[in-house]
Amino acid sequence: MGCVVELQEAGVNFKKIGEVYNPVNLTKEENSSADDASLPALKEEKNVSLFEIRFENGSMKVPCFKVEDSTETLFRNLIAYEQHSSDNNSKYFTDFVTFMDQLINSEKDVEILRRNRIIVNLLGDDKMVSDLFSSLNKGIIESREFYYRGLCQRVNKHCKQKTNRFRAILTRDYLSTPCATASTFAAALLLILTIAQTIMALISLLKQ
Structure with missing residues (x-):
């Protein structure tokens, strides 16, 4: 142990x-x-x-x-x-x-x-x-x-x-404080929106 x-x-x-x-x-x-x-x-x-x-x-x-x-x-x-x-x-x-x-x-x-x-x-x-x-x-x-x-x-x-172990690392590095939690979710939301925007741009490009 x-x-x-x-x-x-x-x-x-x-x-x-x-x-x-x-x-x-x-x-x-x-x-x-x-x-x-x-x-x-x-x-x-x-x-x-x-x-x-x-x-x-x-x-x-x-x-x-x-x-x-x-x-x-x-x-x-x-x-x-x-x-x-x-x-x-x-x-x-x-x-x-x-x-x-x-x-x-x-x-x-x-x-x-x-x-x-x-x-x-x-x-x-x-x-x-x-x-x-x-x-x-x-x-x-x-x-x-x-x-x-x-x-x-x-x-x-x-x-x-x-x-x-992954849950412990996630909690320690990204969710240890309310500020860190808010920053993590904001970054995740920004990433999702960026990916969605990229996909929509590709779809629009393919339709042309």
């Missing part, structure tokens, strides 16, 4: 679905697949699980979470616990960090997530957040059942469809 910038270019939108107040609120009974059908029902919009990342109709919906000074230590401890746990099917924090490391390759990816209110960056520098997830993911032993495998497969399928 590509990073945030690459996914945006392929027509994927990023949306916030709620806020994480307690990052450790996913129980072991919940299914270890990120397919929509297997995920638990969403809690209240303002209090969701850290792991409730979804992909629906071209939109990746991610809970808002804070990245602060204590984040690295917290995740390292939780990942270390999971890596040494005998339960091979429940590595939620490990898989979350792996997934975020796929999404974030540079500070530009962090900036997009921050502008979409998905990441609250209390470190101050977007590059620090990018480096944080890259560092956290080093040396991790991948779980046998990656929690977000189904989601990643759907994202990749979406990105392979050329129409989605």
